[in-house]
Amino acid sequence: MEKIWMKNWPEGIPVELSYRHGEKPICEHLRIHAKENPERVAINYYGLQISYAELDQLTNRFASYLESQGARQGDRIALYMQNCPQYVICQLGAHKAGLIVVPCGPMFKAWELEEELTQTGTKLIVCQDELFPNVDEANAKCGFDRIRRVHILELDRDNTCANIIIVENCLKVLLYLRCQ
DSSP: OOOOOGGGTTTTSSSSOOOOTTTTTTHHHHHHHHHHHHHEEEEETTEEEEEEHHHHHHHHHHHHHHTTOOTTTTEEEEEEEOOOOHHHHHHHHHHHOEEEEEEEEEOOEEEEEHHHHHHHHEEEEEEGGOOOHHHHHHHHHHOSSOOOOOOOOOOOOOOOOOOOBOOTTSSOEEEEEOOO
């Protein structure tokens, strides 16, 4: 197949990607950055700053929570929320747990969400609380075996509870789990 876009490729932009630490999963790059530059800002969200060390810790906590709730490598997890720090935390944490992320647009209606969850065989969904009515409606047909609410609350940097992800001044997020 001809790569027609290469005819207009900008000068000075490499055609091939190069990785400082080699080709590794994104979670490994996060771990490396957290060790090399722990205080450097990884996320700046409307003034909320999360360092690489904090991001690594939060994603580890989310991955541990998923595993403690029975999530297994290869399970699919839907992320149904807006762009916010929780999305990043949930995506990277899910990858650390070996899960496959199914991004669902926050503009999805209940029927679109139901179709996405059914087509992909999703077992878990992380949902922004304002979108829960769509999850609830889709659940009537998708049939999650159990729904558990886990609020992702404001950042309490002293909180050590391993089953709660915490981010300041952002959207609350709920976790719903479908078991098999």
